[in-house]
Amino acid sequence: MIIAERRPIPEILENIAGYDKVLILGCRGCVAICSAGGDREVAILAEAIRLAREKQGRPIEVLEETLIRQCDPEYLEPLKELLPKVQAIVSLACGVGVNLIADLYPSARVYPGVDTSFYGANVELGKWVEKCRGCGDCIIDKTAGLCPIARCAKNLLNGPCGGSQGGRCEVRKDMPCVWHMIIERLKERGELEKLLEIVPPKDWRPAGGDGLRVRVRPDLAY
Amino acid sequence: MKLAILCCNYTNLSEREDLYEIAEDLIFKRFPCGGHIEITDILRSLREGAESVCVCVCEKGTCHNEKGNERAEKKVLGAKMILQEIGIDPERVGFFYVPRLDAEAFVEDIKAFYQKLSSGVADFTKEGKNK
Numbered sequence: 124m125i126i127a128e129r130r131p132i133p134e135i136l137e138n139i140a141g142y143d144k145v146l147i148l149g150c151r152g153c154v155a156i157c158s159a160g161g162d163r164e165v166a167i168l169a170e171a172i173r174l175a176r177e178k179q180g181r182p183i184e185v186l187e188e189t190l191i192r193q194c195d196p197e198y199l200e201p202l203k204e205l206l207p208k209v210q211a212i213v214s215l216a217c218g219v220g221v222n223l224i225a226d227l228y229p230s231a232r233v234y235p236g237v238d239t240s241f242y243g244a245n246v247e248l249g250k251w252v253e254k255c256r257g258c259g260d261c262i263i264d265k266t267a268g269l270c271p272i273a274r275c276a277k278n279l280l281n282g283p284c285g286g287s288q289g290g291r292c293e294v295r296k297d298m299p300c301v302w303h304m305i306i307e308r309l310k311e312r313g314e315l316e317k318l319l320e321i322v323p324p325k326d327w328r329p330a331g332g333d334g335l336r337v338r339v340r341p342d343l344a345y
Numbered sequence: 346m347k348l349a350i351l352c353c354n355y356t357n358l359s360e361r362e363d364l365y366e367i368a369e370d371l372i373f374k375r376f377p378c379g380g381h382i383e384i385t386d387i388l389r390s391l392r393e394g395a396e397s398v399c400v401c402v403c404e405k406g407t408c409h410n411e412k413g414n415e416r417a418e419k420k421v422l423g424a425k426m427i428l429q430e431i432g433i434d435p436e437r438v439g440f441f442y443v444p445r446l447d448a449e450a451f452v453e454d455i456k457a458f459y460q461k462l463s464s465g466v467a468d469f470t471k472e473g474k475n476k
Contacts, residue, residue, distance in 0.1 A: 132427065167427070170384075170389055174388050175432075
């Protein structure tokens, strides 16, 4: 899922400093699952903003709403009714949602309430770890399902580097060396020869190096 | 000083009469379990005029719902982090594990929290309006 983190409240307050009626708009997609922008986080941020503005002596009216998703135009339809009621929106969706609102409702003053961080997994309660970088050209068929683009600090295609020690990364000791893990796993499977193939330099165009990425399925699109 | 006490209903049955010595203005909010106390409940209590909030839950290992009390501790931590961000002293929020139905321990904890705060806490509403 897409992992996001709430932006510092002072930054959000600064964005809405000129308004006295705003909507906090949550999303029940990825950001709800990673506890950054679902119903509960909308309620918390709304209450924090009310409290902060009362402390400043400038009370604010804060509306709360959470949509099923913010990355599909049909789920943004309720905004047609909500927008006239407020001066600005703080969206707790990932950057996709904020961008789509800005595309579909050009007059809306929409501000991001979260920083969109990475694609990750919920490995334990309250902890999310990056597993994929969305580079558009998977090589994990060769690396026992472990992605060196996302999980190696140097994005090495032919690892490990010389800095890997005791299975830990030299960049950060709390981070396992993914290339160490790949080799150990392939060894266990008797598939170490897979690594004899030298992977050539990566073509970064599918990762976004060629501009805006668009996917079209002709059997669905009109 | 106006004090809000957010408390699991099964932790303690004390009432404001038990705390007559310490606070002129008490708000008691009882919940079916400490795990039901949300960050918003703490923030809302402050916004509604409480100058400090005391969250009391059952001792570890005695929660009817296993870990509702520990969840409450996390919620208090979350509320404190938010208060820090918006410039309100997080020490305004206190958290206590108290023995079940032991009114004396409950009252003592709240009394100690109240006394600690009343010796050094200013009215944040006035502070804000002066800015």
